Amino acid sequence: MILLISQGGFEYTTDLVFDWIKHLGGNVIRLNGSDLLNEDSIKIEMSNNGIAIKIKEVPLDDINIIWFRRWHNADYTPFDNNPEINKYLRTEFRGLSEFVFYALKDKKWYNRHNYIRPFPSKVEQLDIAVKNGIGIPDTLICSAKNEVLNFYKSNQNKIISKNIFEIGLFKQEKKLKATFTYLIEDTNINEIEDNFFPSLFQKNIYKKFEIRTFFNKGVCNSMAIFSNKNNKTKSDFRNYDMENPNRNVPIKLPEKEEKKIVKLMKQLDLETGSLDYIYTNKDEFVFLEVNPLGQFGMVSEPCNYYLEKTIAKGLIELDVK
Numbered sequence: 001m002i003l004l005i006s007q008g009g010f011e012y013t014t015d016l017v018f019d020w021i022k023h024l025g026g027n028v029i030r031l032n033g034s035d036l037l038n039e040d041s042i043k044i045e046m047s048n049n050g051i052a053i054k055i056k057e058v059p060l061d062d063i064n065i066i067w068f069r070r071w072h073n074a075d076y077t078p079f080d081n082n083p084e085i086n087k088y089l090r091t092e093f094r095g096l097s098e099f100v101f102y103a104l105k106d107k108k109w110y111n112r113h114n115y116i117r118p119f120p121s122k123v124e125q126l127d128i129a130v131k132n133g134i135g136i137p138d139t140l141i142c143s144a145k146n147e148v149l150n151f152y153k154s155n156q157n158k159i160i161s162k163n164i165f166e167i168g169l170f171k172q173e174k175k176l177k178a179t180f181t182y183l184i185e186d187t188n189i190n191e192i193e194d195n196f197f198p199s200l201f202q203k204n205i206y207k208k209f210e211i212r213t214f215f216n217k218g219v220c221n222s223m224a225i226f227s228n229k230n231n232k233t234k235s236d237f238r239n240y241d242m243e244n245p246n247r248n249v250p251i252k253l254p255e256k257e258e259k260k261i262v263k264l265m266k267q268l269d270l271e272t273g274s275l276d277y278i279y280t281n282k283d284e285f286v287f288l289e290v291n292p293l294g295q296f297g298m299v300s301e302p303c304n305y306y307l308e309k310t311i312a313k314g315l316i317e318l319d320v321k
Contacts, residue, residue: 001062002028002315003055003104005113006069008035013297013308014069020312026319029056033072036096044099053103065318066104067311068113070293071097110315111272111292119292120268121165122200126287128267134260134287137278138203145192151201152189158204159184166291205286211251211277214296214307215265217314220258221307223299224251224279250303257285265290274299 002021006014014030021028035041045052053060072093079089101115120128126136140151141164152159161182168179182188183204210225226247253261261275264287274294278286300307 001058001064002026002319003063003066003107004028004030004069005066005071006030006032007072008032011070013295016297016308017067017069017312017315020309021315024309024312024316026312026316028315029058031055031100033070033074033097034077036072036093036100037077042100044103051103060103063104063107064320065108065110065315067110067315071115108318110311110318112269113292119270119273122162122289123164125268125289129264129287132260132263132267134264135284136287137205140201141198142201143196143198145189145194145196148184148192148201149189152184155203157186159201160204161199161201164198164200205278206281207278208281209279211253211275211279211285212294212299213253213261213275213277214294214299214305215261215270215273215275215290216307216310217271218262220253220261221296221299221303221305222251222253223303224249248298248302250305253285 004014004018018028018030031041041056043052043054055063074090074093074097077090077093079086079093098115101113123141126139129136138155140147142148142151148159161184163179170177184201207228210227211222212225213220213222226249265271265273268290270290270292273290273292274296275290276288278288280286296307299305
């Protein structure tokens with residue numbers, strides 16, 4: 001039996017992998033993090049005679065291979081109107097979640113996952129990339145305005161700011177807002193406080209195009225994203241322009257660059273993930289980051305890679321005792 005671990009909403013990729021497994025004749029169940037809250041999807045019995053666990057009525061022993069996609073973020077779940085009760089119930093949910101992953105730790109995983117610390121930060125990634133001969137943007141992490149100003153001037157007044165770890169999501173005025181890469185201009189420099197929370201800044205590199213590569217167990221499937229000529233997407237292609245979408249085309253990276261990616265992912269202990277690069281006007285590849293949980297449907301569909309089918313077939317092949 002194949003187990004897909006995901007989240008309930010906004011997860012079209014998991015839907016497709018699930019459907020492909022069914023279509024190809026595989027046996028599969030899906031556990032969303034929110035299922036722990038809404039359904040009798042997991043049963044745990046413990047006694048001196050041992051532990052019995054069922055997931056969606058399937059005994060744990062029947063699960064042979066697991067594919068991790070995402071999990072439920074309890075921080076945005078209103079369990080109760082009382083903030084203090086909410087805080088307590090979130091710790092309860094985390095405790096249950098940690099046990100679920102503990103119970104599954106000895107199973108075969110298509111992509112290894114650590115629930116407690118799911119993946120390395122951007123800073124670690126940049127350090128490991130440099131050690132493997134992969135180019136990165138000049139980067140500064142600091143908490144003082146004078147440091148930012150010096151960095152700004154040394155890079156010809158062309159720098160950006162981005163998350164140190166991952167995209168932040170915030171509920172504000174009944175809307176869910178997200179952080180993106182931001183181009184720093186003179187007005188922003190003037191408004192910065194003398195001291196602030198430690199933040200990450202990078203040189204803003206002119207790009208011919210961006211590259212999103214989905215890495216799947218040693219195989220690189222890449223797409224060129226022509227985002228530079230659109231003011232809305234030139235700093236971050238994820239700030240999508242739905243009225244004038246970027247042109248996306250398949251691209252094959254040079255063999256030496258793919259070998260560097262294989263080595264990087266091995267050192268990051270990642271079997272799958274989405275990597276972002278800039279291809280510069282000097283024909284150089286500049287690494288930005290890798291997200292083990294990054295969307296790859298955006299690469300699969302425009303480029304006709306059928307990555308969801310590839311993953312489904314790989315899971316079926318591994319679904320053996």
